[in-house]
Structure formats: structure tokens, C-alpha cells
Amino acid sequence: MDNSFFTLFLISNIILSVIFCLIIAIKKGLKKQITVNTQYHISMISLLVLVAPFIPTHYLGINDLINFGASSSILTNTQSAANMTETIFQSGNWQQDFSTSIEQSPYRILDSILFCVWLAGMIIMLLATLISNLRIYKLKKSLKLVDHGELSTLLTTCKEEIGFHKKVVLGYSSLVKSPITFGLLKPVIVLPKDHPILSYDDMRCVLLHELVHCKRKDILINYSLGLSRIVYWFNPLVWYFLKEMKTEMEITCDYTVLKKLDEESQLKYGEVILKFASQAKQSLPLIAASEISSSYTQVKKRIVTIVNFQIESKHQKIKSSLILISVLVIILSSIPSISVLAFNNDKHSFSEQNVVYKDYETIFHNLTGSAVLYDTKIDQYMIYDEDESTTRYAPNSTYKIFSALFALENEIITKEHSKMTWDGTLHKYEKWNQDQDLFSAMKNSTTWYFQQLDQQLGKKKLQTYYEQVGYGSKHISSDISNYWMDGSLKISPVEQIDMLKKLYFNEFSFDHSNIQTVKDSLLLEDSNELRLSGKTGTADLNGENVNGWFIGYVESADNTFFFAVHIKGEKDAGGSDAAKIALSILEKEGIYRSFIQK
Numbered sequence: 001m002d003n004s005f006f007t008l009f010l011i012s013n014i015i016l017s018v019i020f021c022l023i024i025a026i027k028k029g030l031k032k033q034i035t036v037n038t039q040y041h042i043s044m045i046s047l048l049v050l051v052a053p054f055i056p057t058h059y060l061g062i063n064d065l066i067n068f069g070a071s072s073s074i075l076t077n078t079q080s081a082a083n084m085t086e087t088i089f090q091s092g093n094w095q096q097d098f099s100t101s102i103e104q105s106p107y108r109i110l111d112s113i114l115f116c117v118w119l120a121g122m123i124i125m126l127l128a129t130l131i132s133n134l135r136i137y138k139l140k141k142s143l144k145l146v147d148h149g150e151l152s153t154l155l156t157t158c159k160e161e162i163g164f165h166k167k168v169v170l171g172y173s174s175l176v177k178s179p180i181t182f183g184l185l186k187p188v189i190v191l192p193k194d195h196p197i198l199s200y201d202d203m204r205c206v207l208l209h210e211l212v213h214c215k216r217k218d219i220l221i222n223y224s225l226g227l228s229r230i231v232y233w234f235n236p237l238v239w240y241f242l243k244e245m246k247t248e249m250e251i252t253c254d255y256t257v258l259k260k261l262d263e264e265s266q267l268k269y270g271e272v273i274l275k276f277a278s279q280a281k282q283s284l285p286l287i288a289a290s291e292i293s294s295s296y297t298q299v300k301k302r303i304v305t306i307v308n309f310q311i312e313s314k315h316q317k318i319k320s321s322l323i324l325i326s327v328l329v330i331i332l333s334s335i336p337s338i339s340v341l342a343f344n345n346d347k348h349s350f351s352e353q354n355v356v357y358k359d360y361e362t363i364f365h366n367l368t369g370s371a372v373l374y375d376t377k378i379d380q381y382m383i384y385d386e387d388e389s390t391t392r393y394a395p396n397s398t399y400k401i402f403s404a405l406f407a408l409e410n411e412i413i414t415k416e417h418s419k420m421t422w423d424g425t426l427h428k429y430e431k432w433n434q435d436q437d438l439f440s441a442m443k444n445s446t447t448w449y450f451q452q453l454d455q456q457l458g459k460k461k462l463q464t465y466y467e468q469v470g471y472g473s474k475h476i477s478s479d480i481s482n483y484w485m486d487g488s489l490k491i492s493p494v495e496q497i498d499m500l501k502k503l504y505f506n507e508f509s510f511d512h513s514n515i516q517t518v519k520d521s522l523l524l525e526d527s528n529e530l531r532l533s534g535k536t537g538t539a540d541l542n543g544e545n546v547n548g549w550f551i552g553y554v555e556s557a558d559n560t561f562f563f564a565v566h567i568k569g570e571k572d573a574g575g576s577d578a579a580k581i582a583l584s585i586l587e588k589e590g591i592y593r594s595f596i597q598k
Contacts, residue, residue, distance in 0.1 A: 038320035052338035369567035392490035396537030408514035536575025545574030
């Protein structure tokens with residue numbers, strides 16, 4: 001399964017829809033057991049489900065979203081070469097790249113199209129919402145402040161009645177046909193200029209209703225509902241849920257007012273609701289306002305609640321609390337399953353303390369990326385670009401280090417018997433069109449050789465090994481021929497360092513001779529005093545190198561320095577480019593100077 005942001009967002013929508021169905025079923029099934037307020041509170045905490053897809057389990061940089069298509073849609077593989085022999089090698093241009101470009105698949109194109117449709121829908125919804133709410137501005141312009149002494153006194157009395165002491169602006173406008181309230185910081189209650197004749201008691205009901213909205217900051221909830229409709233414009237279940245929640249908001253507001261009224265006034269309150277319900281509703285809904293008028297269905301539910309109004313019993317409150325807690329547990333436990341960012345698992349949590357941050361910007365030029373060095377002797381990391389150093393990317397050909405190790409551990413190959421026969425399939429590079437052993441395959445980064453190793457090992461064992469060694473995201477796709485470049489298996493630069501360290505010191509407790517064989521296959525340069533070992537990897541999208549790796553280590557007589565450089569760009573960001581950057585950094589730090597640079 002592809003794991004681009006949009007694909008995972010769709011999966012999240014399926015999961016959150018199931019959760020919403022469960023919550024709706026609980027509310028419907030236990031309606032008589034729980035209070036009106038509890039139903040509304042269940043809906044409020046359910047909004048967390050809508051936020052869940054965007055809750056990161058790790059910090060996510062904005063570039064990850066912007067570049068979602070580029071970084072995760074890479075279905076290409078570029079193979080890098082390293083000129084060396086088993087134990088004796090020659091200095092030379094081992095940075096030569098062997099790359100195979102794969103065009104973007106139709107599925108990826110469809111995924112990108114759907115993502116654009118989703119964005120377009122959100123933009124349209126946002127514009128529609130903004131346009132409709134321009135009326136707020138017009139309302140403010142048309143507002144005539146109330147200078148009626150009796151009405152102002154009634155407003156003060158109502159505020160004291162519900163314990164709301166914030167300043168409220170009260171005015172008339174010919175642009176509204178029923179009372180509305182807006183303004184989160186400076187509440188404004190607008191009465192229709194040509195309103196039906198209201199008695200003192202009627203107006204008291206109206207003001208109490210609007211003031212309860214102000215006190216509870218329901219405008220903020222209205223904003224949340226509006227934003228949810230914009231993001232989930234395509235999900236009818238979400239729309240239904242939000243519509244029901246809006247009705248519950250009004251019902252709980254009614255309920256709060258009814259508690260302040262005697263029995264006669266309660267009936268009067270119902271009449272006021274019906275009076276305004278008979279008025280035409282505002283032409284367009286206002287996201288930033290609460291309106292006393294409602295749709296027919298909403299008014300019907302509100303009137304039924306008013307007619308059946310009674311103070312909740314203690315027993316009902318206890319049951320409601322237990323049900324609310326249960327729903328909250330369900331929601332909180334489901335968030336990790338809904339989080340797109342958790343699915344993506346694109347960040348690695350790095351907590352090492354002995355870190356020195358470096359500035360290699362001039363070496364990286366116009367490429368984005370990171371460099372991580374580790375000094376074994378003093379147990380210290382040197383890192384350029386902290387955020388990028390913990391961001392996971394497909395390992396590309398650097399995965400072949402572990403593909404070889406797993407094959408050796410399972411005796412699919414041995415150091416002495418690792419030769420495989422070329423099946424005659426013509427590849428882009430002549431060096432691939434011949435029989436290979438582990439050393440020539442690693443040298444030429446021969447993809448078909450390692451694909452055969454993986455095939456013989458099998459997906460189940462591969463998955464087990466990646467989990468056992470803790471390799472990055474530890475997830476491989478169903479197609480084991482390209483899991484290392486399709487975005488399922490990902491690893492960050494700091495994790496590459498960790499993997500190399502564990503390999504080098506055999507913390508996996510694999511057969512020592514197999515570890516040594518892999519080390520031998522990675523050797524690039526040897527000056528007798530310093531030895532450079534490593535592997536490059538490149539992602540090639542439609543003929544352009546857009547992601548590059550160079551990882552490895554430098555051995556001296558008394559120390560070993562591990563390094564991992566990752567770069568990304570629209571072009572010229574392949575493994576050979578990463579190698580040049582890595583070598584420049586190693587030379588700058590006085591660790592190693594390559595034969596190539598001498």
C-alpha cells in the first residue's frame with residue numbers, strides 16, 4: 001500500500017468514519033440514559049477525531065507536506081558504484097553512478113490528482129465561507145446601538161442572572177431577521193430592526209439565549225465546525241455529525257436557559273423559539289455567529305426538548321459521566337490509528353545529548369539535506385540540519401548493506417560462494433549484464449543481484465530481520481522487489497549512523513565472519529593509515545536524481561568515524577553528489593581526504 005499523505009488521509013477517513021458511526025450509535029442507543037449536556041459534550045470531544053489525522057507523533061516540518069509528492073512518490077532506483085576489490089582496491093572514481101529511472105506510476109498520478117481535487121474543494125469551501133461571513137462586516141456597519149433604557153437594563157439583569165460579566169454590545173440591524181450573536185473577544189448581540197413584537201418576557205428569553213452562547217464561547221465551536229466542514233467537505237458522515245452537533249449546541253443552550261425560568265416562562269421561551277422559526281432564516285449561514293432561528297428539523301427537536309424538559313437526576317448524571325468517560329477513552333485510544341503523521345512515521349526521535357551542531361550550508365550549496373558524523377572515540381555526534389537529520393527517507397541502494405548481511409546469515413550466499421548467473425535480461429548498464437558475486441554486485445550496485453537475495457530470503461524473514469535490527473520504519477511493502485525505494489521502508493540519517501555502528505561492532509550478534517564479509521564489500525579506499533568504506537544510494541524520478549545518500553565510516557589506527565549524508569533536490573541530488581558533499585565535510589573536519597580529491 002502506498003503511503004503518501006493523501007492516501008493515508010483517506011485511510012484515516014475510513015477509520016474515523018467507523019468511529020463516528022460507533023459514537024452516533026452510542027448516542028442514539030443511550031439517548032434516554034444520558035443528559036442533554038452529555039450528548040453535546042460527547043460531540044465536542046468527538047471533534048478530536050477530526051483533528052487526529054493531523055496530530056504528529058513526531059514533529060513534522062512543513063516541507064514534508066509540501067514535498068509529499070516528491071519525496072514519497074519516488075518509484076525509482078539509482079544504483080551507485082564503488083570501485084574496489086575484496087580486500088585490495090585501487091583508488092579511482094568509485095563515485096560513478098549507475099541509475100535506472102522509473103516513470104511515475106498511474107497510481108501515483110491518480111493519487112496526486114485526488115490530492116489536488118481535495119485541495120480545490122477546500123479552497124472553494126473556504127472562499128464560500130469567507131464570502132458568506134463578509135456579512136459580519138456589513139452587520140457591524142449597519143448596527144444601531146440600543147439606546148432604550150429599559151432594554152439596556154434588561155440586558156444587565158440577564159447578564160447577572162447567568163453570571164456573565166463581560167461587556168456585550170447590543171444593537172439593531174435591518175440585515176437580520178432573527179437575533180444573532182458574534183464576536184469571540186467582544187460579543188455583539190444583534191436584534192432584527194423589524195422584529196416581531198416582543199414582550200418584556202419574550203426579550204428576556206432572547207437575551208438569555210444569546211448571552212448563554214456568549215458565556216460558553218459557542219462562537220469558538222462554530223469556528224471549529226466551519227473549519228471541519230472545509231477540511232472534510234467530501235465526507236457526508238462528518239457533515240451529518242456536525243449538523244447534529246449544531247442542533248445539540250442550541251438544545252443545550254435552550255436547556256441552560258430553561259433552568260433559569262419558571263414553568264410559565266419555559267412555555268414562553270418555546271413560543272419565542274417558534275416565533276423566530278417562522279421567520280426566514282438568514283440567506284447564508286454565518287460561521288462566526290450563532291443564530292436563534294433554526295431549520296424545521298432543528299426547531300422540532302428543540303421544541304420536543306423544551307416540552308419534555310426536566311432537571312436531570314443524580315443517577316442520570318452518574319450514568320452520563322461514565323458513558324462520557326468511555327467515549328473519551330475510545331477516542332483517545334483511536335487517535336494513533338487515525339493519525340496520518342503516525343502512519344507516515346517519517347520522523348525519528350533522537351535524544352542523544354552529546355551533539356555538536358555544524359553549519360555546512362556552503363558545502364550543500366542549493367541542496368536540502370543533512371550530514372551526521374559520529375566520533376566513536378569521544379562518543380560525539382556532529383550534525384548539520386537537525387530537522388532533516390531525523391527525517392526518514394527511502395534508503396535506496398544503501399539498503400543493500402543489510403540485504404547482503406541477511407543473505408549471508410541465512411547461507412543463501414557465503415563469502416566464497418556468492419556468485420549468481422546473469423539470466424540474460426539486458427539492463428541499462430553493461431556491468432549489470434554479466435554474472436555477479438557479492439563484491440561485484442556491491443561494487444556495481446547491481447539491483448537484480450540483491451533482488452534475488454531478497455526473493456530467496458522471502459518477505460516474512462526480511463520483515464523479521466528489519467524489525468530485529470530496528471531498521472528505520474521497519475516496514476516493507478508487499479512487493480519485495482522495490483520496498484527499499486517505494487517509501488514503505490524509510491530511515492533517517494541519524495538512524496543510518498546507528499545501523500552502521502551496530503553493524504560495525506556486531507551488536508546484532510550475527511556471525512562475525514558475515515559481518516566482516518559485508519565490511520569487506522563496502523571498502524572503497526585504503527591508504528594503509530585510513531580506510532574509507534561506504535555505500536551510495538540514489539532516487540531517480542523521471543530521469544532526475546532527486547534524493548541521494550552516502551553512508552559509511554572512516555577507520556584510523558585508533559578511531560572510527562561514521563557518517564551519513566542525505567540530500568534532496570529537483571535534480572543533481574544523487575548518490576555521487578552526496579558522496580562529494582560527504583568527502584568535503586570529512587576533509588573539512590580533518591577526518592579523511594579521499595584519493596579522488598587529492
